[in-house]
Amino acid sequence: MSDKTLPFSKDFIEQTAQRFPTPFHIYDEQAIRENARSLNQAFSWVPGGYKNFYAVKAAPTPRIMQILHEEGMGFDCSSKAELMLCDRIGVTGEQIMFTSNDTPWDEYAEAIELGGVVNLDDISHIDYLREHGGKLPDLVCFRYNPGPLKAGNAIIGKPEEAKYGLTREQLFAAYKQAAELGATRFGLHTMVASNELNGDYFVETARMLFELVVELHTRLGIKIEFVNLGGGIGIPYRPDQEAVDYQQISDGVRREFRNTIAANGLDHLKIFMENGRCITGPYGWLVSRVLHKKDTYKQYVGLDANMANLMRPGMYGAYHHITVLGKEDAPADHVYDVTGSLCENNDKFAIDRELPEVEIGDLVAIHDAGAHGHSMGFNYNGKLRSAELLLRSDGKVEMIRRAETYQDYFATLDFPAVVTD
Numbered sequence: 001m002s003d004k005t006l007p008f009s010k011d012f013i014e015q016t017a018q019r020f021p022t023p024f025h026i027y028d029e030q031a032i033r034e035n036a037r038s039l040n041q042a043f044s045w046v047p048g049g050y051k052n053f054y055a056v057k058a059a060p061t062p063r064i065m066q067i068l069h070e071e072g073m074g075f076d077c078s079s080k081a082e083l084m085l086c087d088r089i090g091v092t093g094e095q096i097m098f099t100s101n102d103t104p105w106d107e108y109a110e111a112i113e114l115g116g117v118v119n120l121d122d123i124s125h126i127d128y129l130r131e132h133g134g135k136l137p138d139l140v141c142f143r144y145n146p147g148p149l150k151a152g153n154a155i156i157g158k159p160e161e162a163k164y165g166l167t168r169e170q171l172f173a174a175y176k177q178a179a180e181l182g183a184t185r186f187g188l189h190t191m192v193a194s195n196e197l198n199g200d201y202f203v204e205t206a207r208m209l210f211e212l213v214v215e216l217h218t219r220l221g222i223k224i225e226f227v228n229l230g231g232g233i234g235i236p237y238r239p240d241q242e243a244v245d246y247q248q249i250s251d252g253v254r255r256e257f258r259n260t261i262a263a264n265g266l267d268h269l270k271i272f273m274e275n276g277r278c279i280t281g282p283y284g285w286l287v288s289r290v291l292h293k294k295d296t297y298k299q300y301v302g303l304d305a306n307m308a309n310l311m312r313p314g315m316y317g318a319y320h321h322i323t324v325l326g327k328e329d330a331p332a333d334h335v336y337d338v339t340g341s342l343c344e345n346n347d348k349f350a351i352d353r354e355l356p357e358v359e360i361g362d363l364v365a366i367h368d369a370g371a372h373g374h375s376m377g378f379n380y381n382g383k384l385r386s387a388e389l390l391l392r393s394d395g396k397v398e399m400i401r402r403a404e405t406y407q408d409y410f411a412t413l414d415f416p417a418v419v420t421d
Contacts, residue, residue, distance in 0.1 A: 002236035002243055004367055006285070007031065007391060010326035013287055013363055016389070016397050022363070023288040023305035024403070025374045026389040027059075029067060031283040032370075033393070036071035039275070042250040046257075048226070048270040053097040055231055055276025056082040058371035061388055062089050063400035064280060069095075076231070076274035077116070080107040087114055097228065097274065099143065099189065101164055105132040112137055119143055119189050119228070123170045126177055141187030141228070142166055142174050146208060159192050171212070175222045186222055187272075188212060191230030195277060199244050203252030205229050206271075210260040217266060226270035229253075233278040237319050237368050244278065277371040284370020286310050286386075290362045299336045301358045306340025307347040308383040310369055311376050314346040321367040322350055330356035338364075342381050374401075384409060 007028045008016075016026075036052075043050035053076040054068045060082060065075065066089055074095040077083045086096050096116030100107060103121070108129060111118055119141040120126065129136055145165025148158075159165075166174055175186060188209055193201055209227045216222040236243050253271070261269050288305035312318040322338060324330075332354040340347040349366055358364075377385040388401035 002239055002241055004239050004321045004323065006323060006325075006328075006365055010363060013325055013365075017287075017289070017363070019397075020387050020389055020399060021403075022386075023286060023303070023309050024387045024389055025284055025286055025309075025369060026391055026397070027064060027280065027370055027400075028283040028391050030393040032064070032067060032280055033071055035283065036068060036073060036279060039246050039279070040072055042246040043253075043271065045250070045254055046271045047267050050271050051273075052279070053228075053272060053274045054279055055274050056085060057375060058276030059280050059284070059373075060085055060375050061401055063390055063398070065089055065091075068279065073279075076276070077111070080110050083107070083110045083114060083116065086116075092116075094139075097141075097272070099191075099274070109133065117141055117187060119187070120174070121164060121166075123166055123174045123177075126174060126181070130181065136178060136181050136183050138183060139185035139187070139225070140178050140183045141189050141226075142171055144168070144171050144188065144190045144209070144212065146190065146192065149208075162192075164191065172216070172220065175216060176220055179220070179222060186216075186224050187226045187228060188216075188224050189228035189230065191232065191274070193230075193232040195234035196232050197234040197236065197241060197244055199249045200252065202229060202233065202249050203256060206253040207256045207260065210256055213266060213269065214260060214264050217264070223266075224269065226272050228272040228274060231273060231275040231277070233273075233275050235278050235281045235368060235371075237321065239321060243282075279371070281368050281371035284368070284373060286366040286369040286373060288364055288366065290358055290360050290364065293358065293360060298352075299334065301336045301338045301355075303338065303340055303349070303364065305349075305366075305386070306342045306383055307344065308342065308378050308380060309340075309386050310349065310366060310373050311378070312372060313349050314344070315376075320349060320369065322353060322355065323365045323367065324356050324358055325363040325365060327356040327362075332356055334358065342383065344380075379404075379409060382409060 051074050053074040055076045075086050076097045078100045093115040094117055098111035098116045099119040101121040118137050121143050143165040145159050213224045233244050288303040291304050292302035294300035307314040334357050335352055338350040384404040387403040390398045390400045
């Protein structure tokens with residue numbers, strides 16, 4: 001069972017809301033740091049070294065990124081903006097892993113300029129880089145899509161139906177071609193699951209990549225410098241779900257490493273991952289205030305937040321736990337749909353959710369919004385994206401992203417001159 005407790009009280013949030021009006025996202029710095037250390041410690045045994053490259057798309061906020069970099073993490077980027085964020089906080093070189101698809105040249109050029117590791121999504125991108133940049137980087141990595149050889153999961157689906165990566169046959173051809181064109185350092189990557197709670201899945205992924213490392217070395221003489229097992233470690237959004245045990249995954253990966261990599265004299269190999277959700281997801285909350293109650297065919301609770309602040313429930317039907325602040329111990333004896341104000345009927349944070357009796361003015365905390373929460377925000381209906389706050393380790397609250405204003409929203413628009421008689 002996962003513990004859906006909060007690191008703050010109703011009174012604390014009421015005081016915070018006097019400075020920073022709801023809705024807002026708030027993150028727990030100390031919990032994020034402790035979680036990052038736990039993952040790093042679990043994989044501290046890797047002879048060549050271990051690093052998690054935090055998936056920037058999960059929470060592309062400089063202060064969060066700075067905290068994670070201080071805890072030894074690099075960054076997994078998939079766009080030019082994410083690369084620029086890294087540069088702005090002083091992260092360059094092989095602390096960056098650039099994994100993208102359908103990628104324009106200017107984004108590849110930015111990654112190469114920063115000295116990041118370029119992870120190619122298709123064999124044709126070898127020629128694309130040469131045509132636009134004149135040569136391949138010295139270090140190249142390829143994203144492997146195992147197709148039917150590896151099961152996906154409910155979010156990513158079947159690997160053979162995913163748009164990402166090279167087939168097994170293409171993978172061997174790509175390394176051969178890259179070596180012939182002058183590349184001297186190589187990495188191997190895959191990403192075939194998202195929000196996966198079965199730790200054995202990641203051990204199986206490691207086994208698959210370790211076997212490929214040996215085969216590439218045997219057949220082509222290619223010495224793989226690192227394997228990137230991808231991300232995808234899930235979090236227990238529902239109270240009845242169990243959190244993934246990092247140490248259990250590590251123990252399984254270590255066993256496969258010993259049996260396959262070390263047994264073939266390749267134990268220089270580094271192990272990378274690119275987790276985002278499990279690093280910050282459980283340690284962020286969307287805080288909102290109840291504006292309205294409605295009693296028609298169902299009981300509705302209307303918030304001052306909406307799907308533009310957290311789209312996962314509306315987009316995926318995803319479950320996010322909701323706590324009514326100050327009523328944590330009250331019986332959940334009412335059933336509500338919890339809604340936002342968008343002109344879309346899927347703008348619902350919860351459907352038929354059992355909660356304590358809710359009153360207008362109550363504060364609610366929507367759990368597990370620390371990844372793919374604010375970052376997936378949008379401006380439909382002219383809604384403005386909310387502020388992001390950091391509950392610092394010293395107990396103080398710091399604004400790390402201000403709320404948007406209508407001036408921000410209209411800044412890119414060109415208004416025609418008003419014609420008057």
